[in-house]
Amino acid sequence: MNPNFIVALLLLSAAHGADVVLFDFETPRQDIENTDRIRCVAEHATAGEMAGMVVLDQPFSPNFFMTANRNHGAEWARHEQFVLDVFVTGGPVTVSGFIRDAGGQGWWERHNFDLQLPPGKRRVAFPLTGMKRQNGKGMLDPATIDFVAMTFAAAGDGTGEAPVIHLDNGRLTSGTGTSAARSLYTFEGVDVGTHRVEDYPEETSTPSLATATADHATDARTALRLESRGPAGYVRFAGFDGDWSDFDALVIDVFNHQSAPVAISGWIRANDPAAGWWDRHNWERILRPGMNSVRLALGGMATGNGGPAIDVAHIVGFNLCVANATIDIDHVRLVQGVEEVAVDGLRRFDFGPADSAIMPGFTKATREDAFDAARGWGWQPRGQFARDFDVMEMLGRHRPIDDLCRDFSMPLAATFSVAVPDGDYVVWLMLAPPGAGWGQTFRQRTVLAEGSVVVDHRFDAASFREHEYRFEDSEDLPGDDLWTRYIQPLFKAEIFSVTVSDGRLDLAFDAHDEWWAHQLNGLALWPKSADDAGRRWIDGVDAQRKEQWQSMHVEKLAATPAPYTPTAAETKRGYARFVHSTERELHTTSVPTAAEVAVTAVTMRAAPGQRESACIGVHALRPGTINVASGELTGPGGATIPASAIDTRVVRYKSLNYTATYTPMAKFLDAVPAAGVELRPGVLRSFWFTLRLPDDAKPGDYRGRIRLTIDGANDDVDLLVSVLPITLDEAAMPLGIFNTGPMIDAAAFDTDSERYWASVKEMCEDAREHGLTSLDPY
Secondary structure, X not given: OOXXXXXXXXXXXXXXXXXXXXXXXXXXXXXXXXXXXOEEEOOOOOOOOOEEEEEOOOOEOOOEEXXXXXXXXXXXXXXXXXXXXEEEEOOOEEEEEEEEEOOEOOOOOOEEEEEEEOOEEEEEEEEOOOOEOOOOOOEOOHXXXXXXXXXXXXXXXXXXXXXXXXXXXXXXXXXXXXXXEEEEEOOOOOOOOEEEEEEXXXXXXXXXXXXXXXXXXXXXXXXXXXXXXXXXXXXXXXXXXXXXXXXXXEEEEXXXXXXXXXXEEEEEEEOOOOOOHHHOEEEEEEEOXXXXXXXXXXXXXXXXXXOOEOOOOOEEEEEEEEOOXXXXXXXXEEEEEOXXXXXXXXXXXXXXXXXXXXXXXXXXXXXXXEXXXXXXXXXXXXXXXXXXXXXXXXXXXXXXXXXXXXXEEOEEEEEEXXXXXXXXXXXXXXXXXXXXXXXXXXXXXXXXXXXXXXXXXXXXHHHHHHHHOOOOOOOOOOOOOHHXXXXXXXXXXXXXXXXXXXXXXXXXXXXXXXXXXXXEEEEEEEEHHHHHHHHHHHHHHHHHHHHHHHHHOEEOOOOOOOOOOOOHHHHHHOEEEEEEOOOOOOEOOOOOOHHHHHOOEEEEEEOOOOXXXXXXXXXXXXXXXXXXXXXXXXXXXXXXXXXXXXXXXEXXXXXXXXXXXXXXXXXXXXXXXXXXXXXXXXXXXXXXXXXXXXXOOOOEEEEEEEEEEEOOEEEEEEEEEEEOOOOOOOOOOOOOOOOEOOOOHHHHHOOOOHHHXXXXXXXXXXXXXXXXXXXXXX
């Protein structure tokens, strides 16, 4: 495969805007060569009623010429893409050829392409303003393009039935909707670059292996299987075209054979093939079990420890490493742009440092980009800014959100302008929430569009507390969609309409004298007449952001112990009940031990005025709902301890970030809701019972019960409490917690307010109630 092609292969259909149709395939009479091979059928038509079916028992070349009166030759310079819908059945096919203009007819002067189409619905698109000549000397001129040569052929070995293609809707279109790609490695024996397997350290006792496999190939018939047999078995890639400057990302398809997530890592070197840790870009990702698409943004590829970005125009090598695991690697490629809905007149900008990552398809904008009438966008003079910021400056080995929201500009008082024709527009504006950078709070930020307020975000102590605690009642269980739960509502764009009457859209940002108020991630706008497509484009951007986030943040569950074997009685009632220690480490995957199940009563021993806790676990065998209640305790001589002395809580799980993995962990104790708690097989439920003995509790043995009600059926557990005949003395030494104080950002709004000191009082009273006698204010 020619590694120098740049051609768009799009997997989804999109809005076409003001398309000019060249070939509709409603009849075989199309202005292309070899129409005698075409049979018009209804299957797989994408526009109109018919598509052109061709059996590839031999290559098929639908070549065509353009003149002023033929195939809309005059329209090519007025559009951005030539697009052809293709549906492939029966096996992969290749499509190769060239496009030429008045600049020359030879190999070196024209744009050449060669790619493979897997079976399924495909869209081949050529960006008319981005077709490089083979000699690298500029681009083709769309105004003088006069011929397109294109050959479809079976990609197999010639045995078996011939594949079939259905062609439809060959057209010129404007707007976005293109994803250019350059193949680096297909592992089909035609790659220009080299690859070899290595180990670190080299003296690994059993060397790793790299072999060809037909399993999990994603772009043809062969993938590369890496069997790592040491702490760092890896494949080193070199000898390819190292000018990656026209692309947004390096993408690698990787199949993880393991049943659990696996960490992979690697480096990318520019200029120096032997560059060490500090002078190369180092990366890490987590693979889910099964197929993964690993995407490495080329923008902002910092060197070790956050140094300057490497030179992506001179890449000399990269590798992919895994420890003691087997993975299949295929379809190593560079991509530019993104598969998305086309929107006429769409403009979009990704703000942040010049060397940080760029969301594919967006234009990078920094605080240094002054308005340029010829370019048509930029900041107006005399704007005031804080610095541009990339969250990777402080995340270290953690992972960013996505390429759009990881970085931002911070206008304090500045106006960003985009030159557009007069008319009505829709604006999509992404501003990061409080806490996306170093600054955790702000009081107000506003945005004016053409002089009218369109964004006015205000916080005081009360409203910021609501923001800060908006997720306190959410629980994270295995398989939950954390992007939809947390990232999407936090990073939610403002969308508004505006009318432009002076040829320029002006957006004025005011941070009201606070750094970290305006954290401007992205901006997009389009004519209101294209709003239907624009809204679908938003859905596509959100899907892309989610895919990026999920590729860098993977759920990893705690190790699964040996499964618990329930008794016949437990199987019948749908759960196993057990008593476990308060010191036990809990995971969603935890299961009871035989010794814990054998305990039939909850027991506590405490002195009057003391707190004591105990736990009951429930191992669900089928879905259900559980309610829990404690009753009064009865002791010697009719003495009682009220049920109100027992605080009943359920353990809740939160997904905690460990570098690039998220693990649901037992994080906090929550009140048991009146509606009960969900039971789910594979998720341990633990209930904590904290008894605060009255100061005058009579010594002796008390008996009560804890009632579990599961789907309407009651299950009573004995609660046995021994009240000791002693009184605990106050500790002779001060007891306290380091850095005691209201640890909520909402308190920072006014440290002299009644609300702030009420928070201090509440904290002190709770600390004293738990036996603490000193404070260490931060």
